[in-house]
Amino acid sequence: MSEAQHYLDSLPNPEAVEIGHLVDKLLLDAYRMNASDIHIEPWNSSILVRLRLNGLLQELVSFPLDYMEKLSGRLKVMANLVSYETDRPQEGHAQVGQEMGGVELRMSFFPVLCGGEFGSDVKGEKIVIRIFDPNRRSFQLEDLGFEPDTLDSFQRLLTRPSGMILLTGPTGCGKTTAIYAAMTYLGNLYGSKYSISAVEDPVEYKLPMVSQAQINSAKEFTYPIALRSLMRQDPQVIMVGEIRDPETASIAVQAGLTGHLVISTIHSGSTAGVFARMINMNIEPFLLASSVIGIMGLRLIRKNCVYCAQPYQADSSLLSLTTESFQEEASFRAGDGCEHCAMTGFEGQISVTELLETSEPMREAIVKKMPSRKLQEIAVQNGMRTLWESGLQRVKNGDTPFEEMIRSVPYDPL
Ligand SMILES: [Zn+2]
Numbered sequence: 517m518s519e520a521q522h523y524l525d526s527l528p529n530p531e532a533v534e535i536g537h538l539v540d541k542l543l544l545d546a547y548r549m550n551a552s553d554i555h556i557e558p559w560n561s562s563i564l565v566r567l568r569l570n571g572l573l574q575e576l577v578s579f580p581l582d583y584m585e586k587l588s589g590r591l592k593v594m595a596n597l598v599s600y601e602t603d604r605p606q607e608g609h610a611q612v613g614q615e616m617g618g619v620e621l622r623m624s625f626f627p628v629l630c631g632g633e634f635g636s637d638v639k640g641e642k643i644v645i646r647i648f649d650p651n652r653r654s655f656q657l658e659d660l661g662f663e664p665d666t667l668d669s670f671q672r673l674l675t676r677p678s679g680m681i682l683l684t685g686p687t688g689c690g691k692t693t694a695i696y697a698a699m700t701y702l703g704n705l706y707g708s709k710y711s712i713s714a715v716e717d718p719v720e721y722k723l724p725m726v727s728q729a730q731i732n733s734a735k736e737f738t739y740p741i742a743l744r745s746l747m748r749q750d751p752q753v754i755m756v757g758e759i760r761d762p763e764t765a766s767i768a769v770q771a772g773l774t775g776h777l778v779i780s781t782i783h784s785g786s787t788a789g790v791f792a793r794m795i796n797m798n799i800e801p802f803l804l805a806s807s808v809i810g811i812m813g814l815r816l817i818r819k820n821c822v823y824c825a826q827p828y829q830a831d832s833s834l835l836s837l838t839t840e841s842f843q844e845e846a847s848f849r850a851g852d853g854c855e856h857c858a859m860t861g862f863e864g865q866i867s868v869t870e871l872l873e874t875s876e877p878m879r880e881a882i883v884k885k886m887p888s889r890k891l892q893e894i895a896v897q898n899g900m901r902t903l904w905e906s907g908l909q910r911v912k913n914g915d916t917p918f919e920e921m922i923r924s925v926p927y928d929p930l
Pocket residue numbers: 821822823824825851853854855856857859860861862
């Protein structure tokens with residue numbers, strides 16, 4: 517049972533709660549279960565606390581709405597925020613003690629209405645706490661779960677002297693971890709011989725051997741301004757947290773063409789769709805074709821718990837998406853849930869990737885502004901293993917259930 521539930525059960529009545537105690541127990545539960553976030557949210561008649569475990573939210577405990585004010589006040593004091601202000605968003609951070617390995621908490625408070633009745637205007641806050649644990653995060657490329665040939669190709673791309681490497685995928689697909697791992701790889705490879713600079717919003721972790729700058733739009737320290745200035749800092753590798761506007765895109769493409777290795781992330785529906793996205797940001801196709809050397813599409817899927825995973829029969833509608841030989845060779849496995857995995861059946865996450873390397877036929881197709889679908893076909897002809905194939909391989913190996921894979925990986929039988 518969770519520490520928080522145990523504490524709540526031990527109270528003679530709900531009014532006897534000591535909020536400081538409850539907060540400690542919630543944090544401890546989250547830490548022990550390896551949660552990435554805690555969501556505290558007023559629902560109809562109670563406050564619901566959920567933990568994000570391996571990417572999905574799971575209910576932890578709920579308690580009376582009356583705790584709202586004290587709970588929010590307590591957390592705001594921890595984060596040095598104005599505790600009595602509940603009607604505007606606030607953000608802050610706090611460090612917690614030895615018991616939790618000194619992790620950092622990033623808290624966000626957002627005013628919402630609560631109370632069950634329609635038209636009610638009882639005020640509450642949705643509170644989300646992100647847990648950053650530098651000891652648990654690994655920024656080693658080898659630990660991300662890339663398939664061996666993808667890892668080789670990605671490392672080879674990273675050692676190119678110039679050009680642009682882009683990572684793409686939806687929020688929570690592991691782009692940030694992968695880009696940090698790429699910087700760590702380069703730092704270890706070149707040590708003090710290389711000048712590596714990063715511009716980020718926000719800087720999530722401080723990396724050794726990398727100069728990291730934090731964007732601050734309020735002070736007009738934007739991506740374009742930071743990048744222009746950075747070009748005069750004699751960098752060899754430039755990491756741009758995210759390309760999201762035409763100006764940043766243009767400077768990053770230029771940097772890749774003028775003897776720098778640029779690594780960045782970009783939001784796009786598909787890996788090959790990144791080219792169209794960049795062209796929509798007014799980048800000339802011929803510049804794009806010469807600058808971009810590779811794009812990695814990423815998804816994260818949850819890994820079966822090793823303690824409770826058992827052979828199982830995947831749904832027949834899913835099987836119909838695969839070949840007979842796949843079904844014969846696959847060892848389908850899924851977990852029922854046990855004490856090791858907080859009853860979820862999953863433990864940890866693993867990457868599913870596709871790595872598009874810019875070949876000569878690809879460059880020609882980009883210059884001709886061919887549709888994304890066509891670019892994808894060329895990439896496959898060029899040997900790219902698609903997200904779908906990579907995901908199927910995970911299912912086949914029994915690393916994850918089919919149902920979990922298809923939740924994150926687009927069906928794409930080319
Ligand atoms: Zn288990």
